[in-house]
Amino acid sequence: MSKYGKEILIGTVPVVIVFLYFLGVNIIPIVFMTVILGTFLYMNRARNGMGVGSDRKSRAAATPSYLTFDDIGGQERAKRELKEALDFLIRYDDIKRLGIRPLKGMLLTGPPGTGKTLMAKASAHYTNSIFLAASGSEFVEMYVGVGASRVRDLFKEARTRAQKENKDSAIIFIDEIDVIGGKRDGGQQKEYDQTLNQLLTEMDGIHTSESPRVLIMAATNRKEMLDSALLRPGRFDRHIEVDLPDKKARLHILNIHAKNKPMAEDVNLELIAQETFQFSGAQLESVMNEAAIYAMREELETIQQRHLSLAVDKVMLGEKTDRESTKEERDRVALHELGHAIVAERVRPGSVSQVSLSPRGKALGFVRHNPQSDQYLYTKEQIEEQIMIALGGSVAEEMFYGGRSTGSRNDFEQSLQMVRTMMDSGLTRLGIIDRSMVTKQELMKENGAILEDLTGRTRELLELHRPVFEQSLEILIAEEVLSGEQFRQLLAQHSKVEQIA
Template identity: 70%
Template structure:
């Protein structure tokens, strides 16, 4: 209908101009004014849309989600309970008045990528029966001064309008990647476009009146909370900061079960074991894992998703797709000895921890050992860190034992070792004791670092020398099979050791 009204107005305007020309009136001033007005509205509108309000309306309408509930989100029980408690301020309005509580104005969800922050914002709208509008921080960044601030104003205005139109008491505005517009201001006196947008957001949040209906709640997500401006983080703006962390084993199992509902799993698939193998996976990675396992099953034209498909999917999500690199026999043997060094040290220090030994290239790795931690672990003793260091050093030491030198394949292993040494120093687990790095010279740090690495390298060499027969007798099997499961490797390890000690 609006299209026809626009055409009618334009037609009347043209007819009026023609009539003025016909009666001898000078229409040049009218045309000049019309041109200036047209240019002004053209540059004021958001990119790729008509008027500002219409642009925001179309954008937010396109992003209204299919609502989901908190039960559809796995692995975040603590964060969900904390968010539900905060959302009660929108629901239990009579109790709020009774105790004189000020309703929340903002909730900040912070945590690693893929942990479900956006999903929790959508579930919050369903939980509170609110209008839901979403936007990304990048949508407010423009080269024209004032456009971002204008879009912030229109977003809040649109939220109120929609809530009134849909007869709802509240609206939730969700801004993803808020660090794009909410970053710390430099304080150098420069008036940047980002600062104008942030200032407008702060003003709008201050204007969210506690007794106003419909109520507006701002939710935002970020992976980098430390980059946000302090004015945005203070109480009265973002009143609640909820951490959405990587799921633990129980949470990973819940997420896997959610994504397995529409997939034909074989009877031998143990999702609890997959949850153990996927330590430090985010919810998005777990969804990708289930999807990739289904892809592998479809490629093989298998009616069910088997355990081998799940194992291959874990490897793909963790390290990437298999590579088509063709390596020489000598290189394959070096890689095999390198990976056997890792596997033997893992089996000696933590029996039963090896999940797979593979020579099949994935991503940038020519081979790999996948470990299978039985329980999630967040604290480590000095002994445990030293054991992990020896596992990481096992590959380089094995190359030295059989070739007399190392290769570039140990680069990532050494990065892990240095990270663990740093962790030991910062935790007061070295001969330096409890230290402040700024109060210790670089020479002292380097000497302690060298002492620890040399000590663990020596211990690793001692252990691997005692298992030299395992290298020699399992090398041909691994290069032929290209892949050994943890069970196969342990069986081979025990058989060779029994023959050696007999």
């Protein structure tokens, strides 16, 4: 409806109602229906506007087009593979001459916080394309057909904006695509199916033209949930894995986030990169941010090394809490953590950095380990050693209190997960197995046998170091922190006594 049409309608309706009133007509039903109709039209317009219209335009306009691949730390393999695929948009004449079919879509997969969305934004800058972003949840409505309509409008808007801004291409990015791209099981979720079918149709190119070219990029951390029709060549032609960064990539990311922060001259970011094994890019950014907050709390001009170490602990375990525990609880927690530390130091000498009784998050205490080199393959012996370290806390409690506590819950979860890894890797007496072909009783029997054997070995090791518990406990209770060097000195003294005896 045009602007003047709306004004005429707004002016006519009151006049007609007043005229009917003077004629003696009961206007209450008419007014009531007019209000309902107006409310319905207003809500319908607002819902359509919240879809792929004005809200997305404002969000797309706010999206920084200056983000480049150099601004993204690490992920060199993923960036290289992505640039190669994006060259199909830039070198269109070359691929046409060679008879190469243009790519329709690229799927970015990997854990949360690894930079998938940043790569999509950098891709738009790299190709000088229009960039439109949406989330999978935006296409899901209780009304059948709304999601499909929004998909059509999204592609239409991409082409329209590209033509208006004289761009040769447009990139549409859909985050969390598993919301609308999940496997179709023939159930009653008609809205999801219609939305997915419309997306498949748009990606097939039935309603597209050669110019402007539209490339769809999507991100998910649950690739296994996507429908096979989405993953086939001709739709998502490239599947790019965006993994957690290695040590070199972590250092790169830390340096990027340190550019706008005043760092002390003696800060060693390489040490922090070593300590943050298995951290995502988002977690590394949080480490730098939390370190700056610690410096601000102390009203310092620069960020110190200790601030970064505290920030690593906070991101891993949470903020320090003010929980007040009884003496018995503190003693139990101290013995529990010392159990972890003694086993860790014996199976991996030099690995303990600190034993702490400071509550963080849900943890009442923790053992901090020295940085280890990135490792992606483990032998049976290495996994067994890791399980023994996890069991050390509960075994120490049994030695001194005759039973366990709820504080061992997380340790047991880690142990069970590592036993599962051993089974799936063929490192147990069951050999190479398929879980679906082995009974639950057999799996439970083998699981129990492994944990019982490792618990016995852990108990034997800790019984040999009972005097270390008593000496370390006094220091840990008094100071709440026991450094790795202090702890190793106590172990060395015990070893000398044993040799003399």
